[in-house]
Amino acid sequence: MVFMCWSSNRLCYFDDRRRQHQRNQQRHSTEETRQENFTTMASSWSKISPIIPFCLLASCFFFNMSAVHASKISDRRAVNQTFHPEQELKKLKNIKARLRKSTNLPSRHFRHNFTLTSPSPDGDLIDCVLSHQQPAFDHPLLKGQKPLDPPERPKGVNPTSMIHEDFQLWSLSGNICPDGTIPIRRTREQDVLRASSVRRYGRKSTRHVRRDSSSNGHEHAVGYVSGDQYYGAKASINVWAPKVVNQYEFSLSQMWVISGSFGDDLNTIEAGWQVSPELYGDNYPRFFTYWTTDAYQATGCYNLLCSGFVQTNSRIAIGAAISPTSGYNGGQFDISLLIWKDPKHGNWWLEFGNGVLVGYWPSFLFTHLQNHASMVQFGGEVVNSRPSGSHTATQMGSGHFAGEGFGKASYFRNLQVVDWDNSLIPLSNLKVLADHPNCYDIQGGINNFWGNYFYYGGPGRNVRCP
DSSP states (O other): OEEEEEETTEEEEEETTOOHHHHHHHHTOOHHHHHHHHHHHHHHHHTSOTHHHHHHHHHHHHHHHHHHHHHHHHHHHHHHTTTHHHHHHHHHHHHHHHHHHHOOOOSEEEEOOOOSSSSSOOOOEEEEEEGGGSGGGGSTTTTTOOOOOOOOOOBTOOGGGOBOOOOBHHHHTSOOOOTTEEEEEOOOHHHHHHSSOTTTTTSOOOOOOOTTOOGGGEEEEEEEEEEEEEOEEEEEEEOOOOOOOSTTOOEEEEEEEEESOSSTTOEEEEEEEEEOHHHHSSOOOEEEEEEESSTTSSSOOBTTSSSOOEEOOSSOOTTOBBOSOOOTTSOOOEEEEEEEEOTTTOOEEEEETBTEEEEEEOGGGOSGGGTOEEEEEEEEEEEOOOGGGSOOOOOBTTSSOGGGOTTTSEEEEEEEEEOTTSBEEEOSSOEEEESSTTTSEEEEEEETTTEEEEEEEBOSSBTTBO
């Protein structure tokens, strides 16, 4: 074996095939000889460029600084460990309790891995749960009951045109839940961890919903009617996949059926599509429902994440991704929504698509909405968290302004309400309002083909919306 080194700028070779007697002579050298050699070697190293001792000093300095920094980190971790483990353990227990409460034993489940319009699957886990074991029947007033039979539809709806459409990613590959069950998107630990708190998971942030202001960062572009008694509403909405810039924001398009004073007693029923990274962990547009009886404070939730909405359909998964979506200057895909109050039992039913019933909100959930609604709204909403101190670039609808029109802007069409006689009638006196028209705007109209309609939406941050 041959080694080589640099010493006093000369290349030296040490051959291990030295004679044994030379090694013995070196081992028996006197202490004075070793000292002399050491002195000679030190003298030799002193001839090397000054950069070497400098590097040695720098190395020592940075080593010491690293040790001090590591010590500080260790100290901070030690301090944190005095209280964080208890908080994390409590949070984990709350998450597990929430998951146990929201997850029923499925009759079977499967993971969907097929995608139509996106480069990757939505990754949902769908459980087929016996319909009488769904979360709604955890409610004390529903325990031991089963879903009700379909009610009488509003006059003007043709039930003979009912056609089931596969418009969700989980079902496009042929997956269906059997009769007597309902599909439920499984809640997983990472879903709850994304929420601001375990208690607030599945709920909207507390806020007022007046349309003359944009409190708490929620911005709207809506059409609405008020001043009468409303027993439901219907509309068709085209579906897009707007960009949402971070998980603390969302973009949605929906109908609101509203009653109350816009204070703590506000009652709402809501349905539409939304992109919400915090709730779902991705940027797919998803079919959703919502309800509250106290202005989003302690009652109500999205989808089936609490006891409330009773699902009756075995083919539609509330909270699942919608496919296909509309394209700019391309094909337009819209969905129809109908919410109405059953004249016989007083429950609020939801129909999605061509006459397909999804389920109902029991009337006892509400205070003001036990009788009728006093306002109906249609339109878009985004959360503006003002990232980097400027207006968000989260898009509403297609991400384009209303003036671009069909094929480019988002729309609501065929707007109708349900009257006291359980009849669908055209809107009268539709008003439109945008909180920040330079960011998201709205333009209404009426014609023989679309009836009452409007275009709405926008890109968010732009030269007119800094």
